[in-house]
Amino acid sequence: xxxxxxxxxxxxxxxxxxxxxxxxxxxxxxxxxxxxxxxxxxxxxxxxxxxxxxxxxxxxxxxxxxxxxxxxxxxxxxxxxxxxxxxxxxxxxxxxxxxxxxxxxxxxxxxxxxxxxxxxxxxxxxxxxxxxxxxxxxxxxxxxxxxxxxxxxxxxxxxxxxxxxxxxxxxxxxxxxxxxxxxxxxxxxxxxxxxxxxxxxxxxxxxxxxxxxxxxxxxxxxxxxxxxxxxxxxxxxxxxxxxxxxxxxxxxxxxxxxxxxxxxxxxxxxxxxxxxxxxxxxxxxxxxxxxxxxxxxxxxxxxxxxxxxxxxxxxxxxxxxxxxxxxxxxx
Numbered sequence: 001x002x003x004x005x006x007x008x009x010x011x012x013x014x015x016x017x018x019x020x021x022x023x024x025x026x027x028x029x030x031x032x033x034x035x036x037x038x039x040x041x042x043x044x045x046x047x048x049x050x051x052x053x054x055x056x057x058x059x060x061x062x063x064x065x066x067x068x069x070x071x072x073x074x075x076x077x078x079x080x081x082x083x084x085x086x087x088x089x090x091x092x093x094x095x096x097x098x099x100x101x102x103x104x105x106x107x108x109x110x111x112x113x114x115x116x117x118x119x120x121x122x123x124x125x126x127x128x129x130x131x132x133x134x135x136x137x138x139x140x141x142x143x144x145x146x147x148x149x150x151x152x153x154x155x156x157x158x159x160x161x162x163x164x165x166x167x168x169x170x171x172x173x174x175x176x177x178x179x180x181x182x183x184x185x186x187x188x189x190x191x192x193x194x195x196x197x198x199x200x201x202x203x204x205x206x207x208x209x210x211x212x213x214x215x216x217x218x219x220x221x222x223x224x225x226x227x228x229x230x231x232x233x234x235x236x237x238x239x240x241x242x243x244x245x246x247x248x249x250x251x252x253x254x255x256x257x258x259x260x261x262x263x264x265x266x267x268x269x270x271x272x273x274x275x276x277x278x279x280x281x282x283x284x285x286x287x288x289x290x291x292x293x294x295x296x297x298x299x300x301x302x303x304x305x306x307x308x309x310x311x312x313x314x315x316x317x318x319x320x321x322x323x324x325x326x327x328x329x330x331x
Contacts, residue, residue, distance in 0.1 A: 006052065007054040148161055185199060187199075192207050193205070215235050217236075217238055224238050249268045258273055258274060259280075259289060261283070271288035276294070278294055293311075294312075298315075299312040300315065
């Protein structure tokens with residue numbers, strides 16, 4: 001087999017009869033000497049840079065004076081020696097630049113580690129340097145969870161409010177703690193009230209007249225009155241106005257400057273604005289009063305005939321210049 005790298009060489013000199021198929025046997029052609037030396041130099045370079053992939057076994061001591069870089073996994077059993085002139089297992093460190101040791105797998109069987117950054121929870125640590133801070137980091141978030149307790153669902157833990165069932169409570173709760181101090185309270189009947197059954201299945205009933213539930217609307221307007229809805233006496237509704245029959249007006253608003261008038265039996269309505277200093281005129285059945293306009297000085301209110309509102313007019317020019325008023329006293 002052609003010897004293509006150093007690991008294929010034989011420790012027996014006579015067995016090394018070729019180097020990468022170049023004949024090294026006795027009586028080899030002189031021209032092959034140069035080729036063999038060049039091939040040996042190439043294989044030494046491959047070994048030096050690592051491209052040959054050969055293993056290296058050091059039977060004696062290994063002294064490294066430069067910087068070493070290890071890119072693969074390191075497996076070593078150290079039974080003695082020193083690091084940075086300090087004996088392995090020693091307690092006093094020595095000055096130097098030995099600061100970082102990287103490994104994908106390490107086992108620590110004793111001693112202590114100091115001066116390191118807190119190991120994050122995600123990396124298997126607590127992310128803290130005190131017990132209280134470590135506990136807070138490991139527990140679920142405590143924000144907005146005051147006075148709650150830690151509960152598990154069988155897989156994960158979470159904060160939850162206290163939830164108790166009757167099976168969780170025994171004994172009798174004292175009065176000072178909001179209880180009755182008895183497991184069999186004694187209820188006493190009163191006027192118009194009866195109690196039947198035995199504790200804890202007792203029924204309290206109201207007896208006599210005038211009792212019943214009153215049902216009203218879901219909402220109402222403040223200060224509005226309530227009125228019965230129907231004839232049962234148990235349903236009320238919001239009364240927007242008080243009717244005339246109830247002593248009210250039956251309307252919720254009127255005209256400023258107007259007056260109320262009956263437009264029908266039991267029905268009130270507001271008139272329009274009555275003129276200041278005008279004369280109020282009846283509107284007749286079914287109508288509200290109105291008013292005249294203010295007349296001119298010295299004018300008199302004059303009838304305009306049936307069905308027509310009177311108006312203020314000047315005295316006729318052909319009429320008497322003096323109006324005499326006569327009245328008859330009772331004889």
